[in-house]
Amino acid sequence: MVPVSDDRIVPVTMPKWGLSMQLGKITAWVVGEGDDVKAGDDLADIETEKISGTLEAADGGTVRRIVARVGEDVPVSGTIALLAPADVTDADLDAAVQEARAVIDAGVPDDAAGGPDLQTADVGGRRISFAGAGEDGDVVLLVHGYGGDRNSWLFLQEPLAARYRVYALDLPGHGASAKDVGEGTLDVLAGAVTGVLDALGAERAHLVGHSLGGAAVLAAAARDPGRIASLTLIAPAGFGAEINVGYLRGFADAQSRRELKPVVTQLFADESLVTRQLVDDLLAYKRLDGVDEALHALLGVLLDGDSQGVNSAALLAAAGGAGAGGTGAGDTGAGGAGPGGAVPVTVVWGRDDRIIPAAQAEAVTGADHRLIDDAGHMPHMEHPAQVQAAIEQNIARAT
């Protein structure tokens, strides 16, 4: 962050998308100097080594200066534009631009630390990998879905780390973790979740799970409810029968980019997010020894014929989630921790989810419901700011 002489000047900075990101490149400015923006408006398209995305405004205001040019590399947290009211003087703005330019021109030092240290836990003989960000606060553990990995949280982990110690793991069969999943049961996945909490020495933690990861965190919570401070479920598996079996089998079976791309596009409301890099990265993962077996074993658990094979509602009841089982005892409706110490639960769903229908959110009884417009099965990638807000509000209800 660049010190500015007038505190009404608000810098717009290069975000950190993924723990290993050091540089970002602006591929297009959506706004120009003189435009008024409000929080959540698109500001610029940004490309990193791994992904392209659109930066949304964190604050509202008038864009007075564009600092970073299209096509130039900007270090993470470097100032790329300045917002300020009309009466801030040009001289003050120019001084701020000059300081910001110095940061951009200096680039990333050669000896800059690369990515975060990948940590590993041995869970029942399986190597489970995880990476953390954040110095202080409660432990938050992010658990990805089927075929994903800890990088699915790249738009969320750093922003959440401002307030919490945020860890993202690779489930068995995924990412850098061991590829053996045994029978692929939720027990195996839940074991990885609690194994990472054990490795961290975390007595209590907030769990965030996406899709299959939602069922995995529920299974972990059901094992040891007292350990779970809050549950945020993003398009979780197991709250209804219907699921896109064509997607699941297509993903597991795809052997080439031609087969994989049309499958992966179903994940997103905005299909343009499916870049060549994204498909190539998924293909490289699928080609690792053992992944094919792991994905098919997990498929056998996720599916029962053409329906969902896991029952998350029962797990939620066992976990004592808010309004669990709809018994009413300790149920404060869509509210916070009930008198019985119920765990606050929020369910987040993209309205345009083509993998698991958003209507299944209704089955997560007692939870706070957040339906996100213009998002598919990956709302945490399509609208990370809204998902972040949902997670933070759910965590706040626990404390």
Place this chain on the structure above:
Amino acid sequence: MARNITYREAIHEALAQEMERDETVIVMGEDNAGGAGAPGDDDAWGGVLGVTKGLYHKFPGRVLDTPISESAFIGAAIGAATAGMRPVAELMFVDFMGVCFDQIYNQAAKFRYMFGGKAVTPVVIRTMYGAGLRAAAQHSQSLYPLFTHIPGLKVVTPATPYDAKGLLIAAIRDNDPVMFFEHKALYDISGPVPEESYALPFGEASVVREGSDVTIVTLGRMVHTSLEAAGQLAAAGVECEVVDLRTTSPLDEDTVLESVEGTGRLVVVDEAHPRCSIATDISALVARKAFGSLRAPIEMVNAPHTPVPFSSALEDMYIPDAQRIANAAKTVTGWSR
């Protein structure tokens, strides 16, 4: 978890991981173990450019030094493959392949066909190719077109460390004879490679840069030269799509044709001599199957139809460079009837 390693290390790692996984995998060739006899010197070489250095101690008895007789040890490797082993033979320079052609194209390549599918020949022949090391006419050729011509052989030409590891693992697991071409000038390049084992399928080209104006189809070392040219051309407003074939046999026709259908213009870049080369092969493919999409005649960038010169000044001119590729791209974008 991927980390950056060199092309040389990626090939070594593929060998080590496959030897660990499958005890029928053996490595043989000139100085692959070391050959000096004394334990301390066993790792002295590890092949002429050090690819197999260290394998001998991990897998004693499975890294074999051979006499300097290519016809003998290539024949032995092929024979071992027919008898249940998975040998990886290192034939130092592809230029020496001539003395064992019968074993390769008349024996190994024919067994599966002539025995009605009952015989398999899972042999990999690793070999170095390409100019640039001042090694003169008998140690610098790019002879992959000769092998691409032969039915029954698979031909692999990795350009990156990632591809080198995944394609070599696939080659070792393949039940057919595979010719694995390593460019001398690529051993020290580095790139991200997963620590874990993975096999990349043959016959799948890689689009290493996307663009809408010109398709550049290339392979091996020329992938890097083509990317350099594409960078220069982008600055001049010409967007190139660069397709790395990765394997010339089998050939991914679809990716080539789809790219040309998108751009309407083709430049083929191939370090081999121009006649009966990968460049002529791809040109013929596109002329036959994507003629309607072409907006300009096809351009080929090859080495000249001469032996590789020993003179360093001449050798530098001999190897296709980014400027020649850029000129070819400008020719096809500037062409009009």
